[in-house]
Amino acid sequence: xxxxxxPQITAPPAAGLRDRAVDASAQAFLHVxxxxxxxxxxxxxxxxxxxxxxxxxxxxxxxxxxxxxxRSAHNAGFARRLVGGDSGGLGHPMEVPxxxxxxxxxxxxxxxxxxxxxxxxxxxxxxTDGHRAQQELQRSNTLITAILQHTTAMISAKDLDGRxxxxxGEYERVFQVTAADMVGRAEADLVSASVAAVGRGHDEQVIAxxxxxxxxxxxxxxxxxxxxxxxxxxxxxxxxSVYGVCTIAIDDTRRRRDEAVIEAGEQRFRNTVNxxxxxxxxxxxxxxxxSSFTFVSDGCRDIYHLEPEQIVASANTVLDRIVxxxxxxxxxxxxxxxxxxxxxxWDGSVIRPDGTRRWLYGVSRPHRDVDGAVVWDGMLxxxxxxxxxxxxxxxxxxxxxxLVDRLAVLSATAPAEPEPARPLTQLVAExxxxxxxxxxxxxxxxxxxxxxxxGRDGRMLVRLRPRGAAEISIACFRLEGPx
Numbered sequence: 001x002x003x004x005x006x007p008q009i010t011a012p013p014a015a016g017l018r019d020r021a022v023d024a025s026a027q028a029f030l031h032v033x034x035x036x037x038x039x040x041x042x043x044x045x046x047x048x049x050x051x052x053x054x055x056x057x058x059x060x061x062x063x064x065x066x067x068x069x070x071r072s073a074h075n076a077g078f079a080r081r082l083v084g085g086d087s088g089g090l091g092h093p094m095e096v097p098x099x100x101x102x103x104x105x106x107x108x109x110x111x112x113x114x115x116x117x118x119x120x121x122x123x124x125x126x127x128t129d130g131h132r133a134q135q136e137l138q139r140s141n142t143l144i145t146a147i148l149q150h151t152t153a154m155i156s157a158k159d160l161d162g163r164x165x166x167x168x169g170e171y172e173r174v175f176q177v178t179a180a181d182m183v184g185r186a187e188a189d190l191v192s193a194s195v196a197a198v199g200r201g202h203d204e205q206v207i208a209x210x211x212x213x214x215x216x217x218x219x220x221x222x223x224x225x226x227x228x229x230x231x232x233x234x235x236x237x238x239x240x241s242v243y244g245v246c247t248i249a250i251d252d253t254r255r256r257r258d259e260a261v262i263e264a265g266e267q268r269f270r271n272t273v274n275x276x277x278x279x280x281x282x283x284x285x286x287x288x289x290x291s292s293f294t295f296v297s298d299g300c301r302d303i304y305h306l307e308p309e310q311i312v313a314s315a316n317t318v319l320d321r322i323v324x325x326x327x328x329x330x331x332x333x334x335x336x337x338x339x340x341x342x343x344x345x346w347d348g349s350v351i352r353p354d355g356t357r358r359w360l361y362g363v364s365r366p367h368r369d370v371d372g373a374v375v376w377d378g379m380l381x382x383x384x385x386x387x388x389x390x391x392x393x394x395x396x397x398x399x400x401x402x403l404v405d406r407l408a409v410l411s412a413t414a415p416a417e418p419e420p421a422r423p424l425t426q427l428v429a430e431x432x433x434x435x436x437x438x439x440x441x442x443x444x445x446x447x448x449x450x451x452x453x454x455g456r457d458g459r460m461l462v463r464l465r466p467r468g469a470a471e472i473s474i475a476c477f478r479l480e481g482p483x
Contacts, residue, residue, distance in 0.1 A: 050101030107131035429454035
């Protein structure tokens with residue numbers, strides 16, 4: 001007979017698991033104590049803000065990732081939490097601006113909670129790209145609203161029962177009504193029953209077919225009959241179901257009297273499009289994967305040295321000119337935008353027929369057509385000059401650094417110890433040793449320090465720069481004149 005001892009059950013190392021979970025989290029994590037000093041920082045926070053954990057621990061949160069204009073408000077709010085126990089906003093995500101190590105501004109979503117006497121912790125998600133996309137969307141919506149309210153076309157939207165959902169400024173002007181009064185009313189409240197019946201019949205055809213319809217309609221205004229070219233477009237939900245009809249009515253009376261007026265207007269429109277910076281386009285991706293440009297402005301001549309007709313005839317005329325290293329990113333961005341219908345943006349470069357390379361930036365907004373194709377309306381800008389400027393600046397910085405290294409009497413990196421590095425003290429004359437120590441102490445405080453000191457062979461410019469958390473960069477240059 002034998003016995004089996006029961007296994008001993010011990011509590012899991014909760015703290016260790018928690019630390020590993022925080023380090024593995026895709027969200028940035030930070031912990032600040034009650035004095036506002038950063039005490040913990042995970043790898044995701046390093047990736048988001050650019051500071052390593054060794055560099056950030058011990059720094060004040062306010063002076064590190066809070067933008068300068070917001071620091072006073074942040075300090076006041078932090079003090080209220082400490083003194084008055086203000087818990088407003090704790091545990092709830094809030095979107096705020098933040099600062100990257102390189103000085104660029106980020107947009108983050110931050111959820112803050114209290115740790116009692118240990119201070120506060122936060123989980124942070126980068127919302128910078130989403131914020132920029134939202135700004136682009138807001139600008140686009142503002143543009144659309146301006147067009148709707150200032151166009152000379154009457155634009156309205158009605159539900160399936162023929163009740164108005166929206167009328168634009170031109171509609172208000174022509175019929176002498178207000179948009180608020182029209183919501184919920186029918187067309188028969190404005191025009192005769194016979195005219196309203198004609199319009200209602202066209203609405204029902206569009207609803208039944210799910211396709212746009214353009215007709216010529218006549219509307220009586222006093223003793224005058226006006227002709228309108230009326231286009232009705234089905235309004236659809238994301239699932240494709242029709243929930244209403246959008247009507248765009250353009251007064252065609254004057255055109256019928258004078259064809260030249262319309263021609264002049266069309267010419268102005270073409271001039272506006274073709275003189276806009278960059279290339280305006282409409283790009284279409286079929287459910288089968290085939291792609292095409294259905295419209296390209298004259299700006300393509302400057303960007304690609306190609307005619308619009310060449311690009312419309314074959315999309316590969318320009319797609320095949322994307323440089324090899326940018327093709328994968330381009331294809332991935334188009335696929336993602338097609339899948340999510342999110343705004344598309346791309347930075348890349350192409351090779352023109354003459355062999356020159358151009359750096360481009362493209363933006364557009366997609367929509368799904370009734371046949372399932374995804375259509376992008378957008379703009380492509382040539383940023384070659386900007387890119388060349390960036391490359392030139394990078395070369396200048398490299399040349400300057402090289403020049404500094406060659407001109408310096410001493411160029412070295414030393415540990416951030418209490419006393420100056422010995423090679424540096426040997427270069428400075430005895431009478432300026434105390435001044436050298438003052439400069440060194442300034443650098444130990446992680447501040448830039450510069451001074452002109454007496455050297456063994458004449459005056460010197462001593463330049464000290466903190467590097468990382470435990471090193472100081474040293475550069476000494478000989479100056480003309482006596483010490």
